[in-house]
Amino acid sequence: MQHIGEAAKLSGVNIETIRYYEREGIVPTAERTASGRRLYDDAAIARLRFVRRCRDLGFPIADIRTLLGLSSNASKPCSEVKEISQRHLDDVRARLSDLQNLEAALVDLVHECASARSECPALKQLFAD
Amino acid sequence: MQHIGEAAKLSGVNIETIRYYEREGIVPTAERTASGRRLYDDAAIARLRFVRRCRDLGFPIADIRTLLGLSSNASKPCSEVKEISQRHLDDVRARLSDLQNLEAALVDLVHECASARSECPALKQLFAD
DNA sequence: ATACATCCTGTAGCCACTACAGGATCAACA
DNA sequence: TGTTGATCCTGTAGTGGCTACAGGATGTAT
Numbered sequence: 001m002q003h004i005g006e007a008a009k010l011s012g013v014n015i016e017t018i019r020y021y022e023r024e025g026i027v028p029t030a031e032r033t034a035s036g037r038r039l040y041d042d043a044a045i046a047r048l049r050f051v052r053r054c055r056d057l058g059f060p061i062a063d064i065r066t067l068l069g070l071s072s073n074a075s076k077p078c079s080e081v082k083e084i085s086q087r088h089l090d091d092v093r094a095r096l097s098d099l100q101n102l103e104a105a106l107v108d109l110v111h112e113c114a115s116a117r118s119e120c121p122a123l124k125q126l127f128a129d
Numbered sequence: 130m131q132h133i134g135e136a137a138k139l140s141g142v143n144i145e146t147i148r149y150y151e152r153e154g155i156v157p158t159a160e161r162t163a164s165g166r167r168l169y170d171d172a173a174i175a176r177l178r179f180v181r182r183c184r185d186l187g188f189p190i191a192d193i194r195t196l197l198g199l200s201s202n203a204s205k206p207c208s209e210v211k212e213i214s215q216r217h218l219d220d221v222r223a224r225l226s227d228l229q230n231l232e233a234a235l236v237d238l239v240h241e242c243a244s245a246r247s248e249c250p251a252l253k254q255l256f257a258d
Numbered sequence: 259a260t261a262c263a264t265c266c267t268g269t270a271g272c273c274a275c276t277a278c279a280g281g282a283t284c285a286a287c288a
Numbered sequence: 289t290g291t292t293g294a295t296c297c298t299g300t301a302g303t304g305g306c307t308a309c310a311g312g313a314t315g316t317a318t
Contacts, residue, residue: 005295015296016276024274035283037296046256053255057238058231061274071252078249082242085251089235096228102187103225106218109186113211120207122214123200126182127175134264144265145307153305164314166265190305 001031007040011048018048026051026061026068059088130160136169140177147177155180155190155197188217 008015021027022038027047030038040048047068054064063084070080112122137144150156151167156176159167169177176197183193192213199209241251 003296014276017274019297020275035296037283046258050255055274057234067252067255070249071256078242078251081249081251082239085235085239085242089232089239092228092232092235096225096232099221099225099228103218103221105186106214106221110211110214110218113207113214120199120210122207122210123196126179126196127200129175129178132265143307146305148266149306164265166314184305 001039001041002045004030004038004040007038007045007048010045012052013048021048021051024061026065057088058092059084063088130168130170131174133159133167133169136167136174136177139174141181142177150177150180153190155194186217187221188213192217 002010004015004018007013008018011018013021018027018038022029027044030040030044032038050068050071051064054067059067066084067081070077109122109125112125113120131139133144133147136142137147140147142150147156147167151158156173159169159173161167179197179200180193183196188196195213196210199206238251238254241254242249
C-alpha cells in the first residue's frame with residue numbers, strides 16, 4: 001500500500017491529478033489511513049496508469065470512464081473497445097488533416113513576410129476584405 | 130456603421146465572441162448609439178476579421194494582441210511578424226509530429242483489438258505494468 | 259398595440275487539469 | 289522532547305477561448 005506521492009511516481013499521474021480523478025469519480029475513492037491519508041494498492045495504481053496511458057493516447061475522460069467500465073466487466077468486450085478507439089483515431093486523423101492545412105497556410109504567411117519591406121504583406125493580407 | 134449582428138456576419142466572428150474580445154481588451158471598445166448599442170465602422174470590422182483569420186491560423190490571443198499592436202504601428206515591422214509566425218509554425222509542426230505519433234499508436238491499439246477474443250488485448254496492454 | 263428581432267449585462271459552464279493558501283501529520287535527528 | 293522538513297489534507301481559483309444562458313431593454317414592422 002502506497003501513499004499518494006509514491007502512487008504518483010509509480011503511475012506517472014501527478015498528485016493533484018490523482019485527487020482530481022477521485023473527486024470526479026473517474027477512479028474509485030482511495031482507502032485512507034487513520035489520519036486521513038490516501039492509500040493505493042497495486043490495482044489502484046494500475047488503474048491510474050491505465051488512465052494516464054489513455055490520456056497519453058488522447059482519449060477524452062468520457063471515453064476513459066467507459067473503458068474503465070469495460071475493463072472491470074468480466075467479458076471485456078473487445079468490439080466496444082475497438083469502436084471507441086476507432087472513433088478516436090478518426091478524430092485524431094481529422095485533427096491531423098486540419099493541422100496540415102494550417103501548416104501549409106502558415107508556411108505561405110511566413111513566405112509573404114520573407115523580405116522586410118516597408119509595409120508587411122502578411123499583415124496586409126490578414127486585413128484585406 | 131453596423132450593429133453587432135451585422136459586424137458579426139461581415140467579420141465572421143460571432144456576437145458573443147465580439148463582446149468577449151472587447152471585454153478582454155483585444156479590440157478597442159466599440160462606439161455606442163444613444164440607447165447603448167454597439168456600432169462598428171469598416172476599420173473595426175476589418176480588425177475583427179483580422180482577429181478571426183489569425184485565430185483560424187491558430188495564433189493564440191497573446192500573439193494576436195502583439196500583431197494588432199504591430200499593425201497599428203506606422204512602420205509595421207515585418208521582421209517581428211515573421212518571427213511570431215515562425216514561432217507559431219514551429220509550434221504547429223511540433224503538435225503535428227505529436228499527433229502523428231499518436232495516430233501510429235492508435236493504429237497499433239486498434240490492430241490489437243482486431244479479433245474479438247475473450248479478453249481484450251488492448252485493455253490488457255493498457256493495464257500492464 | 260403587439261409581436262418579434264435584436265441588443266444589453268452578468269454569470270456560469272466547457273475541458274482537463276494546475277496552482278496556490280492555509281493547515282495537519284509524519285519521520286528523522288539532536 | 290523539540291524541531292525541522294517532507295508529505296499530506298481540503299478548498300478554491302485560474303488556465304484558454306470561447307459558448308450558453310437568464311432576464312431585461314430597445315427597435316422595427318404591421
